[in-house]
Amino acid sequence: MIKIATTEIETRPRPRPAVLLIDPYVPGQSSAPGAAKIFKLSANETPLGPSPRAREALRAFADHLQDYPDGAATALREAIGARHGFDPARIVCGNGSDEIIHLLAAAYIGPGDEGIFTQHGFLVYKIAILAAGGVPIVADETNLTADVDRILAKVGPRTKIVFLANPNNPTGTYLPVAEIKRLARSLPSHVLLVLDAAYAEYVTRPDYSSGEELVSNSENVVMTRTFSKIYGLAGIRLGWCYAPPDVCGAINRIRGPFNTNGGAIAAGVAALDDKGHIEKAVAHNATWLAWLAHEIAALGIKITPSAGNFLLLHFGGETQARAADRFLLGRGLILRAVGAYGLPHCLRLTVGTEEANRLVVAALKDFVNFESRARA
Ligand SMILES: Cc1ncc(COP(=O)(O)O)c(C=O)c1O
Known part of the structure; x- marks a missing residue:
């Protein structure tokens, strides 16, 4: 009979050690508790929907x-x-x-x-x-x-x-x-x-x-x-x-x-x-990506020029980025925290509908004003 030392007996199945090194992917949030209307701008989805x-x-x-x-x-x-x-x-x-x-x-x-x-x-x-x-x-x-x-x-x-x-x-x-x-x-x-x-x-x-x-x-x-x-x-x-x-x-x-x-x-x-649908989506994105970049930069928030359908917004640090995230969330605007990407001081914003884009800029403006009053 083969003898197995007690210490060698596994009490439950164990994955390969490499599996446990993985930090599970955490998707962006998709809810904003308490907000009357929600705008999910956290997953780079298209505001136009499918064809x-x-x-x-x-x-x-x-x-x-x-x-x-x-x-x-x-x-x-x-x-x-x-x-x-x-x-x-x-x-x-x-x-x-x-x-x-x-x-x-x-x-x-x-x-x-x-x-x-x-x-x-x-x-x-x-x-x-x-x-x-x-x-x-x-x-x-x-x-x-x-x-x-x-x-x-x-x-x-x-x-x-x-x-x-x-x-x-x-x-x-x-x-x-x-x-x-x-x-x-x-x-x-x-x-x-x-x-x-x-x-x-x-x-x-x-x-x-x-x-x-x-x-x-x-x-x-x-x-x-x-x-x-x-x-x-x-x-x-x-x-x-x-x-x-x-x-x-x-x-x-x-x-x-x-x-x-x-x-x-x-x-x-x-x-x-449906090529027409894609052309519409490209045109919508080109217009609103440029508009968002311009308006947000004008508020004094640094942005990284983007070739995609989203923008990276830079805040003064992680604390300020978190505060901005909470502020926007309170208005139903869900952005993506990107700490897992080594960018804890940033938020990623997906280009949304015209309504969502205008609301984001208005909210960021209020946030910037709120922050500067708090500092004064
Ligand atoms: C760069 C990049 N590659 C791949 C994907 C995954 O896309 P899919 O939904 O096709 O799995 C994403 C989705 O966010 C992405 O940003």
């Missing part, structure tokens, strides 16, 4: 809830391919781009391997790297912007992936295409460069590219995209990547066989068909 065509497709899908979806999401990959001019065979869809990020990490990072992301980069990268048993490596930014040289300085023999959000959430900063190309060119060919272009549709800068031409012409660059932002479909969870064939092959092996649900496929296809 009516997507709503209709989802309603029609309700008659087919008993059926498994097409595990290959063929119709959706074809629709994405047609919209963007990509080979559908090089597209993989998933339950939000979060899932795609996790799949990439799971496929390419083994125990002890390193994944790089930037100082204020999207938090899911760290979670995905740790979940895969890897080591998260942080590359410092310069002026809240990813810095190619600092990323390259972190590349070592164990590096397997570089995750880069372009534009980044929560800073809103971006790297011009020339810098992205330099990064891709300078990385060793065995390192996968993941360009997370969740906010690409919003970017109006002429020197920006989501990086798709790099994906078309290389073996180690992947672009991830989402239907959660400009398409207004965050609730049904839909994301995708455009990737080299080998990368698609790898993540297709490990993904759940029906990871993209039927409602998401139907709504995604319909949403892609």
Whole structure:
């Protein structure tokens, strides 16, 4: 009989130690107790909502809830391919781009391997790297912007992936295409460069590219995209990547066989068909992003210029940022605290409806006045 020392007996199942190193992702708040009307400006959702065509497709899908979806999401990959001019065979869809990020990490990072992301980069990268048993490596930014040289300085023999959000959430900063190309060119060919272009549709800068031409012409660059932002479909969870064939092959092996649900496929296809809706959303964002940036800066609150659908507001310190958050919350305006991103003195504001945007500026004005009276 095998004897087991009492100290070796586990009293309950234990996850891998790396799992317990993960700080669970905490989404922005979505309630403002006591406020008569709530404006959720904490999750970079679109104030325009989804295309009516997507709503209709989802309603029609309700008659087919008993059926498994097409595990290959063929119709959706074809629709994405047609919209963007990509080979559908090089597209993989998933339950939000979060899932795609996790799949990439799971496929390419083994125990002890390193994944790089930037100082204020999207938090899911760290979670995905740790979940895969890897080591998260942080590359410092310069002026809240990813810095190619600092990323390259972190590349070592164990590096397997570089995750880069372009534009980044929560800073809103971006790297011009020339810098992205330099990064891709300078990385060793065995390192996968993941360009997370969740906010690409919003970017109006002429020197920006989501990086798709790099994906078309290389073996180690992947672009991830989402239907959660400009398409207004965050609730049904839909994301995708455009990737080299080998990368698609790898993540297709490990993904759940029906990871993209039927409602998401139907709504995604319909949403892609409504170009006018996206054009409206781009125009709304361009107008109100500029207006918010101008009005908020005029109040003496520093903002980081943003290429996305949100703005990073800088306060005098963590205490003041918290006070502003409470003040706005009292008026039903929910912003995103970004302490978890190493920015405790900041709040992130999503561009909202005209009503919400005007209310935010009015509330910030009152807050600034209130603070200066309190100091006097
Ligand atoms: C940079 C970035 N990447 C990915 C995502 C995740 O998007 P999805 O809803 O498709 O999982 C977000 C969502 O906030 C994001 O900001």
